[in-house]
Amino acid sequence: MKALYPGSFDPLTFGHLDLINRGLDLFGEVVVAVLKNPAKASTFDLETRLNQINEAIQDLKGVQVISFEGLTVNCAREQKVDLILRGLRAMSDFEYELQIAHTNRTLDASYETVYLATEAHHSFLSSSLVKEVASFGGKISHMVPKGVANDLERHFN
Numbered sequence: 001m002k003a004l005y006p007g008s009f010d011p012l013t014f015g016h017l018d019l020i021n022r023g024l025d026l027f028g029e030v031v032v033a034v035l036k037n038p039a040k041a042s043t044f045d046l047e048t049r050l051n052q053i054n055e056a057i058q059d060l061k062g063v064q065v066i067s068f069e070g071l072t073v074n075c076a077r078e079q080k081v082d083l084i085l086r087g088l089r090a091m092s093d094f095e096y097e098l099q100i101a102h103t104n105r106t107l108d109a110s111y112e113t114v115y116l117a118t119e120a121h122h123s124f125l126s127s128s129l130v131k132e133v134a135s136f137g138g139k140i141s142h143m144v145p146k147g148v149a150n151d152l153e154r155h156f157n
């Protein structure tokens with residue numbers, strides 16, 4: 001089976017990477033879809049986010065990295081995936097994710113969204129938290145892959 005894993009990935013964290021690995025184990029193929037959202041200012045431009053992910057997944061078989069604009073269900077149809085994969089860290093994620101899942105179902109009921117609970121040791125990790133730590137010069141090597149850590153250091157220096 002083929003799963004679509006959509007998100008902002010601004011930037012990719014070890015939490016995202018864990019979800020990609022576990023999605024691969026479960027479904028065999030994962031398409032990581034990086035959202036190009038003109039309405040939401042991102043720290044890293046689309047090309048940088050794509051490069052960061054491509055570097056981090058280079059040894060994984062069955063992962064493809066793409067960018068998309070617009071509706072996730074349209075992207076799912078174009079990529080011919082079987083399901084949408086998302087992650088849950090806490091109750092705060094749940095409310096937002098449920099709303100998106102319901103919306104997507106009303107747009108195209110042929111796609112189920114499958115959620116993986118975060119690994120406990122990644123439950124605190126979010127892209128925004130990593131950026132905050134990096135902006136104050138804190139250690140981020142246990143939160144993001146090396147390439148992302150380098151980009152963050154460059155960005156905040």
Ligand code: ADP
Binds near residue numbers: 006009015019
């Ligand atoms: P979005 O802006 O679409 O929420 P994100 O890049 O923040 O994009 O997250 C993409 C997906 O990855 C979401 O489903 C989010 O819950 C999940 N995710 C993010 N961080 C983690 C983590 N540490 N553990 C598990 N899932 C995570």
